[in-house]
Amino acid sequence: MTDVWTRIRSTSKPIFLYGMGNGADKLIDILKDMGIRPEGVFASDDFVRHQLFRGFTVSSYAEAKGVFPEMMVLIAFGSSLEDVMGNMKRIASEQETYAPCLPLFGKVVFDQPFYDTHKDELDTVRSFLSDDVSVRTFDSVISYKLTGSMEDLFSCEMPRKETFSLFSLGEAPCYFDAGAYDGDTIREFVSLYPSHGKIYGAEPDIRTFRKLVSNTSDIPSTMLWNTCTGDRDSMISFASRGGRNSSVGAGKKVAISRIDTITSGNRVDLIKYDVEGEELSSLMGSELTIRKYRPVLIVSAYHRSEDLYSLPLFIKKICPDYRVYMRHYPYVPDWDTNYIFV
Numbered sequence: 001m002t003d004v005w006t007r008i009r010s011t012s013k014p015i016f017l018y019g020m021g022n023g024a025d026k027l028i029d030i031l032k033d034m035g036i037r038p039e040g041v042f043a044s045d046d047f048v049r050h051q052l053f054r055g056f057t058v059s060s061y062a063e064a065k066g067v068f069p070e071m072m073v074l075i076a077f078g079s080s081l082e083d084v085m086g087n088m089k090r091i092a093s094e095q096e097t098y099a100p101c102l103p104l105f106g107k108v109v110f111d112q113p114f115y116d117t118h119k120d121e122l123d124t125v126r127s128f129l130s131d132d133v134s135v136r137t138f139d140s141v142i143s144y145k146l147t148g149s150m151e152d153l154f155s156c157e158m159p160r161k162e163t164f165s166l167f168s169l170g171e172a173p174c175y176f177d178a179g180a181y182d183g184d185t186i187r188e189f190v191s192l193y194p195s196h197g198k199i200y201g202a203e204p205d206i207r208t209f210r211k212l213v214s215n216t217s218d219i220p221s222t223m224l225w226n227t228c229t230g231d232r233d234s235m236i237s238f239a240s241r242g243g244r245n246s247s248v249g250a251g252k253k254v255a256i257s258r259i260d261t262i263t264s265g266n267r268v269d270l271i272k273y274d275v276e277g278e279e280l281s282s283l284m285g286s287e288l289t290i291r292k293y294r295p296v297l298i299v300s301a302y303h304r305s306e307d308l309y310s311l312p313l314f315i316k317k318i319c320p321d322y323r324v325y326m327r328h329y330p331y332v333p334d335w336d337t338n339y340i341f342v
Helices: 004-010 022-033 061-067 082-094 112-117 119-128 132-147 150-154 160-166 184-192 206-215 259-263 279-284 287-293 307-318
Strands: 015-018 040-043 072-075 096-098 175-178 199-202 222-225 234-239 252-257 270-273 296-300 324-328 337-341
Touching: 004 072, 004 096, 015 022, 040 061, 072 082, 082 096, 082 150, 112 119, 112 132, 119 132, 119 307, 132 150, 132 307, 132 324, 160 324, 160 337, 175 184, 175 259, 184 199, 184 206, 199 259, 206 222, 252 259, 259 287, 270 279, 279 287, 279 296, 279 307, 287 307, 296 307, 307 324, 307 337
Parallel strands: 015 040, 015 072, 072 096, 175 199, 175 270, 199 222, 270 296
Antiparallel strands: 234 252, 296 337, 324 337
16 A cells, blocks of 8 residues: 555656645645645635635636646545535546545644554554444545545445434433534434433633524523533633634633533533544543443544544543444545544
8 A cells, every 4th residue: 555645755747735724734834844845726616716825826726737637636625515525526537636634633644654653553443343334434544544545535434323323322311512613513412312411512612602602592401611621620722713623722721621520420421522632631531421421422533643543542441341433424534533432
């Protein structure tokens, strides 16, 4: 298997980035460290304004193709939108196209040396997986991370609702949403369990938290906290960007709280963790709850390169009898890949 970085180094084709923003910034910086300068940047037709991005005039794909009929395309943004993913597929049918896997948080890239270093841990996690779909998903995600091939992701896509067929919750289940965003996943839970018990929601971004409060105001037994979740009860610097890209980092001080503290020892039946790279810390801060109640856990596994092995290894250490599943929902790159512990 040839990894994507080897292919990039060895290509004689002009390299174009598809997309702008944080992903393109990271990719340009990595290419610069490799001594490679892309030929250009293009964007979807709706976003082309011929503005400058990192010294490149942003064009459309058609304009780039008119000058360079053959190119290597590196997708530098993420999307789950059907029309956008369709456009990615169309370009990939015409050009050599990759979606390099870059960590959303941390600087460790999941490349061949990373895989070789952590193969034993990854093999251990693979042995935990409880069904063939999970094994296929795990293998496909690793292949994608190494090769940047979108086909690996397309081959293991599953609808989100399929996750809930993996478990059943008791009467009036209680839910904790760590990284509750604007309330979308709380409302999803309520649609599945209208006769629910307590619902806890934690969201640190103040602008998003206001939307969360508004969007769940009609849901009874809902308690919301404007806080990060983690392994301690304290204050932490937080970069607020008004959306899913908000994260722990340089910024204003906000609260950080353990899930064990927020629930005060009360029962929880399902916990969802989507906390922008702080999944392991949040799991550590809910260890007592996990040990006592053994809730179903849905844990994002794509923010950091090490998440693929560190998260299941931690959970199996504190609660060895969990059954472990993995599912990838439609998204390029692998930004909606989750472990489910039942």
